[in-house]
Amino acid sequence: MKAMQAYDQTTELKLRSKDAVIHFEEGLIGFSEFKDFVLMENDGLAPFRLLQSLESPQVGFLVLEPTALVNNYYDLVPAREWQSLGVGAKTKPLAFVIVVVGANPESSTGNLQAPLLINYDNMLGKQIILTDSGFSVRHPLI
Amino acid sequence: MLVVTRKKDEKLIIGNEIEIQVLRIGRDNVRLGIKAPAHISIYRYEIYEAIKNENVSAVTSQIPDKETLDKISKTLKAEP
Numbered sequence: 001m002k003a004m005q006a007y008d009q010t011t012e013l014k015l016r017s018k019d020a021v022i023h024f025e026e027g028l029i030g031f032s033e034f035k036d037f038v039l040m041e042n043d044g045l046a047p048f049r050l051l052q053s054l055e056s057p058q059v060g061f062l063v064l065e066p067t068a069l070v071n072n073y074y075d076l077v078p079a080r081e082w083q084s085l086g087v088g089a090k091t092k093p094l095a096f097v098i099v100v101v102g103a104n105p106e107s108s109t110g111n112l113q114a115p116l117l118i119n120y121d122n123m124l125g126k127q128i129i130l131t132d133s134g135f136s137v138r139h140p141l142i
Numbered sequence: 143m144l145v146v147t148r149k150k151d152e153k154l155i156i157g158n159e160i161e162i163q164v165l166r167i168g169r170d171n172v173r174l175g176i177k178a179p180a181h182i183s184i185y186r187y188e189i190y191e192a193i194k195n196e197n198v199s200a201v202t203s204q205i206p207d208k209e210t211l212d213k214i215s216k217t218l219k220a221e222p
Binding site: 025026029031044045046047056057058060061062064075080084099100101102104115127128131137138140141142 | 189190192194195197199220
């Protein structure tokens with residue numbers, strides 16, 4: 001029930017563009033059956049965005065650009081991970097971390113250990129695990 | 143589950159592209175070498191499981207209370 005209420009809210013969010021479907025070939029970790037997502041945003045939600053599954057209204061992830069939490073985050077993603085998505089010198093790499101918002105700001109966290117990488121040129125995405133980064137799956141947001 | 147016995151240096155192949163080799167056998171651990179195409183992700187199971195659980199809790203949290211979000215946003219923007 002909670003998920004459905006949340007979905008009603010998400011329908012009010014504006015799509016970036018009609019064809020902005022990001023394809024996750026392997027799905028997200030633990031969610032391999034959901035492969036196509038759109039990134040939704042609005043002023044009320046910013047700087048957060050909602051990565052919404054097109055296959056299920058119940059599946060959506062609140063995301064945040066990791067640079068809001070860690071300055072040099074992009075440098076810590078291995079080059080081969082970007083290459084596997086087809087991100088080259090001319091493509092702007094884009095990463096998001098999945099956020100879990102708790103009962104209050106202090107208990108809200110971002111998963112810096114397993115970011116979502118997105119190539120906006122070919123609209124491919126992938127969730128990777130930064131195994132040796134030392135980052136937590138529950139990095140405090142504040 | 144398929145169960146196979148292998149000796150040191152022996153290999154398995156999964157599909158046409160994934161090779162697993164037993165590199166060393168210790169008393170209570172084994173060292174494995176894995177050869178796979180770049181697009182195949184390989185992780186220790188417990189790490190994969192932890193990320194999976196975190197993804198699941200992220201889905202159930204969905205869009206939270208606007209007031210909480212605003213409070214977090216303000217703090218984030220305040221940082222350099």
